[in-house]
């Protein structure tokens with residue numbers, strides 16, 4: 001396979017050699033073409049080895065025992081926190097809270113910060129392109145408090161309608177919650193610009209960075225985001241672990257979300273005092289080995305370079321746009337390719353997305369179909385489902401060609 005990508009200067013062949021799962025073939029000998037990275041990425045040997053190394057040599061519960069193993073696992077766990085801190089440009093390591101993923105991070109903020117700061121008549125500003133993870137927790141907050149949900153519209157070309165901000169942002173707006181990158185349209189949203197306008201009316205900003213942190217260099221300070229959530233499993237790390245970043249002063253004043261072991265300073269029979277950050281938000285036994293393995297995942301991304309990774313994915317997306325352009329009846333969702341990350345979602349006239357995905361699967365090509373947890377966006381687009389190909393650092397131009405060929409064959413097959 002010719003896998004040195006001239007466009008992005010990425011040695012994809014070398015990268016692919018690090019990912020054991022990519023080298024399999026199906027029963028009909030089709031090599032796996034993994035284009036479902038938006039749902040979950042695969043992981044390199046260094047991450048897999050880190051996990052087994054922790055379980056073979058260093059595993060014990062963290063922050064508890066006085067024994068050697070507990071000390072070792074605690075050190076590794078806290079080292080991983082520092083790796084995340086520098087990776088996202090957080091000012092303090094205790095601004096990094098380990099969670100189970102993006103969903104939990106957003107729920108934590110909606111419950112803890114939301115219940116303490118949002119009241120009846122307040123407004124929560126979302127966008128029409130949000131994942132259900134960044135919709136439902138805010139709807140639940142609105143139900144509990146009597147706050148109103150408003151949403152920044154998506155324009156016909158798949159971008160946020162920034163002109164609407166002057167009307168939608170008011171002194172009643174308490175928080176603006178938005179995705180940095182849409183998991184369907186691929187749109188890269190201008191987070192810093194929106195954060196500036198939100199802050200001007202006194203609102204806080206929650207960034208769903210699930211589709212951003214794995215693919216572009218993030219600086220939470222540059223965004224001036226108040227909260228940022230993302231998941232390990234989409235960025236070469238393990239499933240079951242994620243990160244919530246929050247500005248120190250905000251996290252300090254927020255009440256704990258989950259109660260239990262580790263998150264307390266003192267407990268009496270009828271009361272407790274919460275622990276300091278970050279323990280206050282890490283009740284119970286955390287995903288120990290998974291959090292530790294975030295460090296090699298970050299190291300891998302940094303070694304390849306986030307700027308080159310984004311450039312590579314964008315060049316694959318541009319190639320997919322080019323090759324899919326003349327497939328009869330096919331429409332790509334979202335903005336012009338220059339404004340998006342490596343996500344290409346499409347619909348084909350008269351064809352069910354599930355049929356297309358099943359047909360592609362028969363050729364070893366893994367894509368996602370459905371509403372991708374964005375029912376309001378699909379409703380707005382007037383469709384019930386779409387097919388999504390999402391690229392990562394190990395995908396090749398040849399794989400894009402296979403996708404386009406198979407899509408063309410699908411259209412011919414279903415006639």
Ligand code: PMP
Nearest residue numbers: 101102103131133183208210231
């Ligand atoms: N937000 C976005 C934009 C996503 O793409 C996803 C994952 N599909 C999530 C939130 C939820 O992430 P997780 O399931 O890891 O909590």
